[in-house]
Amino acid sequence: xxxELPALERADLVESHTPNRLRRYARPALGLLLPVGxxxxxxxxxxxxxxxxxxxxxxxxxxxxxxxxxxSGELARHITATLTRVxxxxxxxxxxxTVLGAVSGYWGVARRLLDPTVQALRAIPSIAWVPLFILWxxxxxxxxxxxxxxxxxxxxxxxxMGAILSVDxxxxxxxxxxxxxxPAMIRRILLPAxxxxxxxxxxxxxxxxWMFVVAAEFMGASEGLGYLLIDGQQLGKPAQILAAIxxxxxxxxxxxxxxxxxxxxxxxxxDAFSRPGGGA
Amino acid sequence: MLVLNTVGKTYPNGVHALERFSAxxxxxxxxxxxxxxxxxxxxxxxxxxxxxxxxxxTVTLDGEAITxxxxxxxxxFQEPRLLPWLSVADNIGFGLSELPPALRxxxxxxxxxxxxxxxxxxxxxxxxxxxxxxxxxxxxxxxPQPEVLLLDEPFSALDAFTRRxxxxxxxxxxxxxxxxxVLVTHDVDEAVVLADRVLVMRPRPGRLFEEIKINLARxxxxxxxxxxxxxxxxxTALDRxxxxxxxxxxxxxxxxxxxxx
Numbered sequence: 001x002x003x004e005l006p007a008l009e010r011a012d013l014v015e016s017h018t019p020n021r022l023r024r025y026a027r028p029a030l031g032l033l034l035p036v037g038x039x040x041x042x043x044x045x046x047x048x049x050x051x052x053x054x055x056x057x058x059x060x061x062x063x064x065x066x067x068x069x070x071x072s073g074e075l076a077r078h079i080t081a082t083l084t085r086v087x088x089x090x091x092x093x094x095x096x097x098t099v100l101g102a103v104s105g106y107w108g109v110a111r112r113l114l115d116p117t118v119q120a121l122r123a124i125p126s127i128a129w130v131p132l133f134i135l136w137x138x139x140x141x142x143x144x145x146x147x148x149x150x151x152x153x154x155x156x157x158x159x160x161m162g163a164i165l166s167v168d169x170x171x172x173x174x175x176x177x178x179x180x181x182x183p184a185m186i187r188r189i190l191l192p193a194x195x196x197x198x199x200x201x202x203x204x205x206x207x208x209x210w211m212f213v214v215a216a217e218f219m220g221a222s223e224g225l226g227y228l229l230i231d232g233q234q235l236g237k238p239a240q241i242l243a244a245i246x247x248x249x250x251x252x253x254x255x256x257x258x259x260x261x262x263x264x265x266x267x268x269x270x271d272a273f274s275r276p277g278g279g280a
Numbered sequence: 281m282l283v284l285n286t287v288g289k290t291y292p293n294g295v296h297a298l299e300r301f302s303a304x305x306x307x308x309x310x311x312x313x314x315x316x317x318x319x320x321x322x323x324x325x326x327x328x329x330x331x332x333x334x335x336x337x338t339v340t341l342d343g344e345a346i347t348x349x350x351x352x353x354x355x356x357f358q359e360p361r362l363l364p365w366l367s368v369a370d371n372i373g374f375g376l377s378e379l380p381p382a383l384r385x386x387x388x389x390x391x392x393x394x395x396x397x398x399x400x401x402x403x404x405x406x407x408x409x410x411x412x413x414x415x416x417x418x419x420x421x422x423x424p425q426p427e428v429l430l431l432d433e434p435f436s437a438l439d440a441f442t443r444r445x446x447x448x449x450x451x452x453x454x455x456x457x458x459x460x461x462v463l464v465t466h467d468v469d470e471a472v473v474l475a476d477r478v479l480v481m482r483p484r485p486g487r488l489f490e491e492i493k494i495n496l497a498r499x500x501x502x503x504x505x506x507x508x509x510x511x512x513x514x515x516t517a518l519d520r521x522x523x524x525x526x527x528x529x530x531x532x533x534x535x536x537x538x539x540x541x
Contacts, residue, residue: 174361176331177349178375188377192365269365269404 057239062246065239081224082213089148090209094202097156105164122154127215144216151212152205159201163194196270199263203256210252281306282428282460286337289323296485297323303479308458312475314465314514316522320486321464325432328462329355341428354426358433360413362405368416369401375424391419394453411442422453431463447473451498472510473500482521489521
């Protein structure tokens with residue numbers, strides 16, 4: 001009996017560990033099933049000669065194009081150009097959106113003064129600014145960064161203002177009963193309360209930043225991933241277009257993920273439906 | 281000594297919530313304010329807390345007029361109102377930010393032990409049950425050692441069993457430093473179990489209707505006939521404050537009275 005017990009325990013352990021490990025790796029893998037499956041099928045279709053794959057090149061061809069661009073150093077140059085524009089535009093848009101959003105969220109007079117104008121400007125499709133920006137700021141970097149910043153500004157502004165306006169009055173009252181000064185109230189009550197919505201608005205803003213960098217690079221650029229797209233279209237190189245799209249996807253997902261992991265330690269307290277480990 | 285002198289409140293929208301409420305509340309006294317809805321109980325408490333300013337009359341604590349939240353006055357709300365981004369321990373220490381960290385930790389640890397939540401020190405508020413969360417709120421209000429603790433229907437959102445548990449617990453904590461307690465409630469049982477004096481209010485506009493002294497030694501036995509007697513007295517006063525018939529009056533005769541014309 002005593003000899004058998006450890007064996008039993010071990011069997012128990014093994015049994016309880018396997019499903020856990022399976023779940024840990026199987027879940028992300030599930031998300032890969034569809035895109036990888038489609039890629040494999042298309043590869044097979046072209047390989048079998050059912051399609052010539054000229055307009056829709058198979059994955060191996062796209063991958064080869066990316067490798068070729070990488071080898072010649074072209075890829076690094078284009079990525080750097082695009083990334084620099086996004087980072088600068090995103091940074092400016094976030095700063096402006098945060099400051100103005102905070103001012104009009106916190107201060108009623110500023111909101112009544114500022115918000116109608118900002119809302120009216122928001123109704124203008126951002127691309128409509130392109131001709132004006134080119135006239136004002138020239139065809140080079142400044143106008144591109146300005147366009148991206150405008151795209152990023154609005155969701156951040158709205159997110160910050162809305163978040164401040166919706167901070168629970170009851171929680172603010174707790175701060176009042178402990179006689180927090182204005183700055184202490186902002187630091188200890190408002191900032192943490194606003195943070196979850198702020199992170200969401202940053203992620204939305206970043207998404208728009210990536211969208212507008214393409215628009216900006218369409219309007220005459222000599223480098224950047226958007227230039228690769230236009231170049232691929234004009235020279236009839238669909239593989240190059242798809243290569244640029246794939247890289248956009250990777251960069252967009254990576255930068256979004258960076259915001260997510262940077263904010264995760266600050267948001268552990270959230271009682272949310274889709275908390276990691278909370279099922280769903 | 282907490283002195284309420286003809287405190288009145290009319291809201292900007294014209295609602296006359298409270299009229300000429302006066303009371304002298306001694307140090308260490310436990311006062312229960314009870315009344316039907318809309319009789320200005322919470323308005324009164326918020327005026328004492330300094331969260332809202334009375335439109336007439338004054339609230340003074342030890343001769344000092346209260347017009348804004350005061351360090352000697354703590355308040356516990358109906359909801360725990362814990363800050364969800366702070367751990368239980370940090371929530372309790374929220375009002376102690378001026379103290380050096382070592383001293384603050386010590387006080388928080390003491391308070392945690394006192395409310396029996398030491399093992400929850402690093403938990404998030406979302407992980408607490410309703411009763412535990414309210415205990416944290418009590419600890420947070422008590423840890424700066426206020427002279428006056430205001431409670432705005434603090435246990436009304438809890439189940440009956442947890443409520444009784446917390447009422448006993450509150451008395452236990454009160455015995456440590458004996459602050460003045462002013463408790464707003466709509467629960468007659470709660471008022472009689474806790475208070476030295478029950479102030480019954482009547483609505484429209486809210487004002488003091490009757491004061492009932494509860495001369496019962498603590499701990500109070502909720503089953504004793506004396507306890508029942510006080511409960512009935514409070515209930516009768518409440519009924520009269522709402523212009524309802526007293527419970528032991530003959531219902532037929534009142535019905536007839538109303539239809540005499």
